[in-house]
Amino acid sequence: MLSIKNLHATVDDTPILNGIDLSVKAGEVHAIMGPNGSGKSTFAHVLAGHDQYRVTRGEMLYNGRDLQAMPPEERARAGIFLAFQYPVEIPGVGNIYFLKAALNAVRKHQGLEELDAMDFIALVREKVEMVRMDESLIYRSVNEGFSGGEKKRNEILQMMVLEPRLAILDETDSGLDIDALRTVADGVNQLRSDTRAFIIVTHYQRLLNYITPDFVHVLGAGRIVRSGGPELALELEERGYEWLNGITAGAA
Amino acid sequence: MAERDNSGGGLMNAPHTVYAGEFPEMKHHLPGAAVPWINALRTDAIDAFMALGFPGTRLEEWKYTDLRSLARHHFTPSATAVGFDATALQPWLPGNEPAHRLVFVDGHFTPELCPFNTLLDGVTITSLASVLDDAPDVLENVLGQNAGLEQPGFNAFNTAFMTDGAFIDLSAGAILELPIHLVFITTGIPETLSTVRNVVIAGANSRASIVESYIALQDATCLTSTVTEIITGEGADIEHYKLEQEGPSAFHLAGIYVRQGRDSRFTSHNITLGGRLVRNDLHVDLDDTGAECTLNGLYLTRGRQHVDNHTWIDHNKPQATSNEWYKGVLDGHSRAVFNGRVVVHQDAQHTTAQQTNHNLLLSGDAEVDAKPQLEIYADDVKCAHGCTVGQLDAEALYYLRTRAVDEATARSMLVYAFAADILERIRLQPVRQLLEQELAARLMDTGALRLQQEQAVH
Numbered sequence: 001m002l003s004i005k006n007l008h009a010t011v012d013d014t015p016i017l018n019g020i021d022l023s024v025k026a027g028e029v030h031a032i033m034g035p036n037g038s039g040k041s042t043f044a045h046v047l048a049g050h051d052q053y054r055v056t057r058g059e060m061l062y063n064g065r066d067l068q069a070m071p072p073e074e075r076a077r078a079g080i081f082l083a084f085q086y087p088v089e090i091p092g093v094g095n096i097y098f099l100k101a102a103l104n105a106v107r108k109h110q111g112l113e114e115l116d117a118m119d120f121i122a123l124v125r126e127k128v129e130m131v132r133m134d135e136s137l138i139y140r141s142v143n144e145g146f147s148g149g150e151k152k153r154n155e156i157l158q159m160m161v162l163e164p165r166l167a168i169l170d171e172t173d174s175g176l177d178i179d180a181l182r183t184v185a186d187g188v189n190q191l192r193s194d195t196r197a198f199i200i201v202t203h204y205q206r207l208l209n210y211i212t213p214d215f216v217h218v219l220g221a222g223r224i225v226r227s228g229g230p231e232l233a234l235e236l237e238e239r240g241y242e243w244l245n246g247i248t249a250g251a252a
Numbered sequence: 253m254a255e256r257d258n259s260g261g262g263l264m265n266a267p268h269t270v271y272a273g274e275f276p277e278m279k280h281h282l283p284g285a286a287v288p289w290i291n292a293l294r295t296d297a298i299d300a301f302m303a304l305g306f307p308g309t310r311l312e313e314w315k316y317t318d319l320r321s322l323a324r325h326h327f328t329p330s331a332t333a334v335g336f337d338a339t340a341l342q343p344w345l346p347g348n349e350p351a352h353r354l355v356f357v358d359g360h361f362t363p364e365l366c367p368f369n370t371l372l373d374g375v376t377i378t379s380l381a382s383v384l385d386d387a388p389d390v391l392e393n394v395l396g397q398n399a400g401l402e403q404p405g406f407n408a409f410n411t412a413f414m415t416d417g418a419f420i421d422l423s424a425g426a427i428l429e430l431p432i433h434l435v436f437i438t439t440g441i442p443e444t445l446s447t448v449r450n451v452v453i454a455g456a457n458s459r460a461s462i463v464e465s466y467i468a469l470q471d472a473t474c475l476t477s478t479v480t481e482i483i484t485g486e487g488a489d490i491e492h493y494k495l496e497q498e499g500p501s502a503f504h505l506a507g508i509y510v511r512q513g514r515d516s517r518f519t520s521h522n523i524t525l526g527g528r529l530v531r532n533d534l535h536v537d538l539d540d541t542g543a544e545c546t547l548n549g550l551y552l553t554r555g556r557q558h559v560d561n562h563t564w565i566d567h568n569k570p571q572a573t574s575n576e577w578y579k580g581v582l583d584g585h586s587r588a589v590f591n592g593r594v595v596v597h598q599d600a601q602h603t604t605a606q607q608t609n610h611n612l613l614l615s616g617d618a619e620v621d622a623k624p625q626l627e628i629y630a631d632d633v634k635c636a637h638g639c640t641v642g643q644l645d646a647e648a649l650y651y652l653r654t655r656a657v658d659e660a661t662a663r664s665m666l667v668y669a670f671a672a673d674i675l676e677r678i679r680l681q682p683v684r685q686l687l688e689q690e691l692a693a694r695l696m697d698t699g700a701l702r703l704q705q706e707q708a709v710h
Contacts, residue, residue, distance in 0.1 A: 048654050049654070050650055071653065071659070072650060072654045073653045073654075073656050073657060073658050073659065073662075076653070076654055076656035077656045081654075082654050084651065087651070088645075088647050088648050088650075088651040089648075090645075090648045090651070090652070090666070090669065091669060092666075092668070092669025092670060092672050092673060093652075093665050093666070093669045098652070098655070098657075098665075101652075101655075101657050101661065101665070102655035102656050102657055105655075105656035105657055105661075109656070141669075158655065162655070
């Protein structure tokens, strides 16, 4: 599904990603871990198409298509979804109107009819219940005045409604209490299927107690310094990222 | 031969003398010609206009609005209303809602286009010209009281040449359920001058909504000079809408002058969508305790439009409140001016005044000059203001796009959201719907246009 080779990216001419190789197949869950400043969030946004980041070398293929040639909306229509670490507040744009515009854009791309108002509301209500979100939030402006937890639930709600093929969760667990963390994990686990893949970017191991990844990768200084199975996350939890410094230095 | 500038500002060369030269002949045909005090008022006005001339950009109040393009034309009033099919009006009537409607064509009242609804006793809604001719006494201590002749601008011009407009008189306690809709149409004869004067006298505890629509059947280089004077009695509640939707070649010079009595409420919705050069002077005198005014404004400009809103609120007495919300969305090479002056006089303790002006620039070639101007001479007051000029939030745009929304639609959504809170304050549903549709259509144009441009580049 996703094939990344030797990916380099910069922001304002400062190199952040320095040669990432990663291959993700349908059905897999990959966790990307790493200390602050290792390039995790940059990697997530480069996949989603943020124009602040410039890809300077390497390639990103998504189902055989060159991601770099696709603007963010085309990536989204092709099934890529990024749950933001810091969801953006958009005063004046109704959350439900926004969801509808997003879903219909995806459906149109898939050659499906737009959902009528009744079906759409029914769908949203069902998903709102799943993510245990206060229903009144869907009638407010997008993320405006939402608490940290509400914003994250709103991201998961969007994911549940849009049903992406490749979902990237950028530190969705940060700042969440245990209930919200469970809700996020439940959302991912419900969507988990043979045709769908996840990239879970996280600083801590705790989300992985609820979502068992197939692969864990550790990012250091903009490249993957270690890959392994779920046990790698536990090892990191125990020994801290300091433990990897030696490895990073050794690799350099 | 250049004339000397004796106005302390910028008198332009002579265009005003041409108009003034026509006055002695014209005045015999203007309404109220047989009434001595009206004649005297017009004569004072033409003298004031001669002394002031067209305001030039050296005057602080006209610094950003250059009238040379206006002065290049000579505008003449049409003799009578040109006949046209009333169905042409349909798209402009908000939701075809019932209203007390007065229609003016090129400045002339056309009663045949006004299907009147039954009025309550104590309510007068009629043509000002008929009142000037037939029952002028009711206007004697009203007309020109708020719209001062000495102010640089077009009050003097308007007072000298006023041809018609609405006269609305609400007696004490009169409550109008239906809105009053004043429709001012230019038919599209080039260089036509319409000089509109409206007078509203709202008696104690009366209540009404008044909508002024300025529209063009066909775009042409026309000039509309309009002045509305409003007096609100104790406890009166007047909601006023001004919808400027003339064509892209129109010149439009407007003044709204309000004097508020004790515990009265005045709400203004000042919406500018059309016109090549538009100037709105909105002046509210909070003249007694407990008076409250709310001024909402929205201007959407594109192409080479120039829109100048000058608002001025005088807090003359204690315990009055003013709220002001103005927003602008500028595209193309357009330019907007916002000058919001609030004066809290010495006597006006316990004043509450707040003002915001936010501007969104959609194009690198658009320009806005925004100037909040608070002058506070009392010491126990609550005043605040905020002013911003910015572009679309790049992170919000990106966020929407990561949710599959294309760039043009995302831009439209954000612009709509920016302007929407002004529209949300509009209480009259049909007016709000009309404006929502207009805004959506306008954004669709903009979005589609930008997409075409982008595709042309790639």
